[in-house]
Amino acid sequence: MSAPSPTSTDLVTTEPARTSLLPAGRPGMLIRLGSLAVLLVIAAIFPLVITNPLYTQFAVDTLIFVAAVVAWNLFSGFSGYISLGHAVFFGTGAYTVGLLTTHWKVIGGTIFALLPLGGLAAAVVAVPFGLIALRVRRHTFVVITIAIFFIFQLMAFNLSFTGGVQGLSTPFFLWSAADYNNPFYYVALILAVGAIVLAWLIRGSRFGLRLLAIRDDEDRARGLGVRAMRTKLSAFIISGFVTGMVGGLWWFFIGQALPETVFDPNFDLSVVLMAFLGGAGTLAGPVLGALILEPLQQWEAITFTNGYVAEISLGVIFLAVILLLPRGIIPTGKEFLTRWQAIRARRGQPAQDGAAPAASGAAVPSPPTPKTGSIR
Amino acid sequence: MTALLRTDGVSKAFGGVQALDSATVEVAEGSIAGLIGPNGSGKTTLFNVITGYERVDSGEVYLGGARITNAPPDKVFAAGIGRTFQLTRVFSRLTVMENMIVAAQHHEQRQGRLHNPFARAGGPATRRRAMELLEFTGIAHHAGALAETLSYGQRKLLEMSYVLMARPSIVLLDEPAGGVNPTLITMIADRIRQLNEQGTTFLIVEHNMDFVMGLCDNVTVLDYGTAVVSGPPDVIRTDPRVLDAYLGTAEEDDDDIQVG
Numbered sequence: 001m002s003a004p005s006p007t008s009t010d011l012v013t014t015e016p017a018r019t020s021l022l023p024a025g026r027p028g029m030l031i032r033l034g035s036l037a038v039l040l041v042i043a044a045i046f047p048l049v050i051t052n053p054l055y056t057q058f059a060v061d062t063l064i065f066v067a068a069v070v071a072w073n074l075f076s077g078f079s080g081y082i083s084l085g086h087a088v089f090f091g092t093g094a095y096t097v098g099l100l101t102t103h104w105k106v107i108g109g110t111i112f113a114l115l116p117l118g119g120l121a122a123a124v125v126a127v128p129f130g131l132i133a134l135r136v137r138r139h140t141f142v143v144i145t146i147a148i149f150f151i152f153q154l155m156a157f158n159l160s161f162t163g164g165v166q167g168l169s170t171p172f173f174l175w176s177a178a179d180y181n182n183p184f185y186y187v188a189l190i191l192a193v194g195a196i197v198l199a200w201l202i203r204g205s206r207f208g209l210r211l212l213a214i215r216d217d218e219d220r221a222r223g224l225g226v227r228a229m230r231t232k233l234s235a236f237i238i239s240g241f242v243t244g245m246v247g248g249l250w251w252f253f254i255g256q257a258l259p260e261t262v263f264d265p266n267f268d269l270s271v272v273l274m275a276f277l278g279g280a281g282t283l284a285g286p287v288l289g290a291l292i293l294e295p296l297q298q299w300e301a302i303t304f305t306n307g308y309v310a311e312i313s314l315g316v317i318f319l320a321v322i323l324l325l326p327r328g329i330i331p332t333g334k335e336f337l338t339r340w341q342a343i344r345a346r347r348g349q350p351a352q353d354g355a356a357p358a359a360s361g362a363a364v365p366s367p368p369t370p371k372t373g374s375i376r
Numbered sequence: 377m378t379a380l381l382r383t384d385g386v387s388k389a390f391g392g393v394q395a396l397d398s399a400t401v402e403v404a405e406g407s408i409a410g411l412i413g414p415n416g417s418g419k420t421t422l423f424n425v426i427t428g429y430e431r432v433d434s435g436e437v438y439l440g441g442a443r444i445t446n447a448p449p450d451k452v453f454a455a456g457i458g459r460t461f462q463l464t465r466v467f468s469r470l471t472v473m474e475n476m477i478v479a480a481q482h483h484e485q486r487q488g489r490l491h492n493p494f495a496r497a498g499g500p501a502t503r504r505r506a507m508e509l510l511e512f513t514g515i516a517h518h519a520g521a522l523a524e525t526l527s528y529g530q531r532k533l534l535e536m537s538y539v540l541m542a543r544p545s546i547v548l549l550d551e552p553a554g555g556v557n558p559t560l561i562t563m564i565a566d567r568i569r570q571l572n573e574q575g576t577t578f579l580i581v582e583h584n585m586d587f588v589m590g591l592c593d594n595v596t597v598l599d600y601g602t603a604v605v606s607g608p609p610d611v612i613r614t615d616p617r618v619l620d621a622y623l624g625t626a627e628e629d630d631d632d633i634q635v636g
Contacts, residue, residue: 216466223450225481226478
């Protein structure tokens with residue numbers, strides 16, 4: 001045959017360019033790990049330095065939302081199935097731990113041991129929920145999740161064991177009012193960090209890659225051997241489990257579960273907005289979105305006597321994100337950064353300015369991401 | 377020669393339109409088979425039925441003697457049928473390498489390496505094989521780029537590459553030369569021939585007659601959802617039924633009738 005075996009010849013020519021990318025990722029990795037460690041230390045000592053209960057309460061609320069948004073993102077952000085029904089898991093977790101606390105008469109710090117049970121209940125609910133809702137896509141999926149959410153809210157209002165409109169009572173905590181927030185703070189921190197680590201593990205795994213493939217083109221993914229339903233449902237259950245734990249913690253913290261506050265449509269909207277503001281489908285985006293929006297919401301709630309200000313601002317931000325930042329802060333910021341670097345690189349060597357755009361690789365100005373570097 | 381892939385009297389209707397009408401098509405093992413026919417003759421529907429994207433109304437599909445009628449797409453892929461789409465479909469927000477790894481998952485699983493779902497995506501062996509295939513199709517230098525940055529022709533090559541990740545026994549190509557420049561067409565034909573020599577069977581839908589006639593061992597003509605004639609290119613070229621099939625709908629695709 002005229003054509004020689006191409007695998008051996010082409011391999012030699014592309015080799016040098018590729019291996020040179022490898023070390024470039026190393027210092028970036030160190031900086032990233034270092035800044036993560038600093039952030040973690042700051043988060044750990046925060047309630048010891050800032051002792052004003054108002055601020056620690058803000059912090060607990062914010063961490064609770066960080067965990068909730070990260071949990072939402074590891075299903076909806078990765079798979080592209082936008083769920084507006086995650087309050088189902090939040091409420092199921094809250095009611096489960098609430099009922100168990102009352103029933104078993106659990107008091108003191110041991111109540112936190114019930115949180116996984118709240119998660120478990122939410123995960124169990126996620127199975128039929130997912131089997132129904134995940135059969136449809138896009139807008140239909142969104143509508144189904146909203147419908148199922150309202151079914152759960154109605155049940156909370158009307159079933160006998162939920163306490164109806166009066167909700168469930170407060171459990172007894174055995175620590176002083178002065179540092180009342182601190183135990184909640186650390187449990188919320190553990191939940192938030194755990195959720196982030198889980199999302200990070202999934203993002204780099206085969207399972208995560210399957211989810212991302214489903215997001216981009218589900219039918220094509222199925223044609224390449226991806227068992228779509230199994231993958232989506234697994235992510236939905238994992239996401240539900242974490243959200244259930246978060247709901248349970250929130251109930252302990254607030255001390256009262258009413259049907260309209262734990263099965264709250266505003267919870268769904270806030271979570272989705274936070275994820276989209278930061279960048280749905282990214283790892284840092286949901287965290288950033290929650291860190292921006294939840295303190296803002298809390299501040300508005302205490303600053304303005306009119307309770308609608310917070311809701312109106314939520315709507316305004318929603319519009320602003322859709323119009324100005326449809327992809328979120330993190331992806332848009334990354335794009336600006338790469339563009340800026342490209343401009344700077346071009347200024348550095350004006351002589352080769354004409355040659356650069358002609359090269360075939362010029363369409364992709366992005367610097368080597370860690371992913372690129374690890375290819376060989 | 378034994379038939380590796382066979383559709384046996386497959387019918388499929390969409391509402392009142394009979395897209396496939398008792399279509400019987402055979403692809404011999406180790407061959408490059410062509411499937412031609414005017415627009416709307418049911419070629420893509422036949423691909424969809426074989427690969428599990430559409431359910432048949434009646435008839436059977438066999439792969440190497442095993443019945444795969446109405447099996448879902450992931451099972452069909454696992455059974456050894458790879459397929460590309462007429463309008464290329466790649467995972468646009470994943471890198472080219474990640475696209476390749478998605479397609480490798482089934483293969484890794486078969487080797488018993490997927491018991492831990494949290495294992496990092498793409499082991500060294502998978503990445504090595506992916507790079508080999510990308511070099512084979514000539515887009516290896518784009519491995520780290522997002523698939524959405526690829527040109528149309530490069531996407532076609534990526535689709536061909538990742539389908540090959542699982543070492544399918546037969547590959548169905550839906551218009552591999554459509555909308556691609558002549559140099560690339562020659563290159564694609566070359567690659568198909570090389571893969572065929574290594575044992576991969578092909579079934580190709582294509583409107584470019586030079587491409588089909590130059591590449592295929594056997595050509596089947598589909599008209600109104602029925603296989604009207606099947607044989608070597610030389611025979612098909614002169615068969616009056618083929619001319620009939622095309623001339624009956626001549627106004628919609630004139631430039632495709634370069635028969636002979």
